[in-house]
Amino acid sequence: MITTDFAPGTPCWLDLGVRDIPAAAAFYGAVLGWEYQPMEAGEGQDVEGGMFRKDGKTVAGLGKLTEKGARPAWMIYYSVPDADAATQAVQGAGGTVRVPPTDLDGWGRMAQYSDPLGGQFAVWQPGKGGGVELVDQPGSLAWTELYTSDAASAKEFYGTVFGWRFGDMELPGGGGTYSLITPAGLPEERMQGGVMELPKEHLALADGRPYWHPVFDVADCDAATAKVTEKGGGLQMGPEDAEGVGRLAVCLDPSNADFVVLTPATP
DSSP states (O other): OOOSSOOTTSEEEEEEEESOHHHHHHHHHHHHOOEEEEOOOOTTOOOOEEEEEETTEEEEEEEEOOSTTOOOEEEEEEEOSOHHHHHHHHHHTTOEEEEEEEEOTTSEEEEEEEOTTSOEEEEEEESSOOSOSOBSSTTEEEEEEEEESOHHHHHHHHHHHHOOEEEEEEOGGGOOEEEEEEOTTSOGGGOOEEEEEOOGGGOGGGTTOOEEEEEEEOSOHHHHHHHHHHTTOEEEEEEEEETTTEEEEEEEOTTOOEEEEEEEOOO
């Protein structure tokens, strides 16, 4: 369960980097029912991007992809009390700093990293802004997931950086082992994500490197995936039922950024 109390090590923000802002805004508006609100540029500023909102609440950010060679993708941010300390932990565990700790006009302090195998993630030290305003509801973030070629190394790294605990479960039909993530000091019902080991050839989206993606709650998985394909996206898997989890599909938007839609199983 993801909440908006933003305890240390829990997901608190996500944003999408793309080259075509209007196209992304239209796609996610159709698939997830989001409204796009462009940011207002201050004097002398050139701002391309804004916020996605659902039912009047902020659910994600959208920005222009400017990094040379970067692929369109979602970036997930985890809450930390001290971005500088988190940066030291990342470096000490063998990760790389992509964007050093940076203040954002009093809203918070952010930094972006790569794990030792190249999986990209970020942290957010809250200021005036704590994070997204809606989670675990249709049209909002419900889970985070890492695909990696080395789950053991990933668990060691992220366990060191965030203090996460991991619980392994075997997937049905010989589908491998899935590691569930629980934040440090929180009970198991606060599980927030998972780690899935896959061969490098199955990580082609990131040229064999690991990558994180968001899982969005939707009221009707089949209806959402129909919109994905209708609006120019694609499907990597599903829709299909996962016992005890719900009905899900692994999707691509028109720019090839990956995400999952999930209709949770009824308790």
